[in-house]
Amino acid sequence: MIRTLRTAEDLVWLLDHTQAFPGGQITNLAVQKHRIFDETSGREITAGTAISTIIRYEVAIRGVEGLYSVSRVAKLLMKGVSDFSIFEQEGTDFSEISLLHAETSGGRLRFWFDPHGELYVICDEAELEEVSRPGSVRPIRTGMTEWTFQAEAGELPTIDWFLKHLDRVGIPCAWRMTKPRSPAHPAFRWAGLLLPASAQGLPRTGGGVYIQTYGPLDGYRFGITLRASDPHEEDIGRLLMVLADIIARGFSGMCLAGHHIMERDEWLGGQNVGQGA
Structure with missing residues (x-):
């Protein structure tokens, strides 16, 4: 598939088709300087700049039988580049x-490839080439940053419940309570940060998974939102997935993963489930 991108409508299509490259990886980046011979000066002069990126990513598509994943390799060629920046320092990685x-501005396209703008490009137009293949059996897990569950029945679990279940699966964690913003929503119950623990049982430095819980809301008994501080960090991304699976196995209800709403069985991908204690 090849598509040229010039307008705001083209960008809407791009973001919808790629789902904004969730959890994607830039595997190749090239800056091309085009030059032509100037007869007046007798020298070669710059006639334009193009930047091409190769991006591997996976998206979830909803079909008749539910969600299925598609793995894609995309080449995004940005032409007529007037401004760009590639910024990487300790602790950051522009390829993630x-x-x-x-967005469009002044007839040009602007791309930010991450929230912090480590890779930023302004260009006249762009072109997307892409090859797709069937993805993994359980989609929308790579690079996921947030997951919400609303339970149809049961009681809101305590933090001890989470810690015990994590111990059982071999992922001991430390807990750090956080204070709610004032004024707190009336449905709010408690919130805090789960930090993967070291072999000595001490919390490691770095991020973790933020948990926010709330009581009855819109006909559901309770809700839990998980948010990863850095889904690209292997331990944190795995912790988010394990927590989501623990909750979905323990209670019946609905999940929100990214922009996708699904029942817990669909999230678990056909695993054996039962009401957990």
């Missing part, structure tokens, strides 16, 4: 895409 941001 959380979400692509794109």
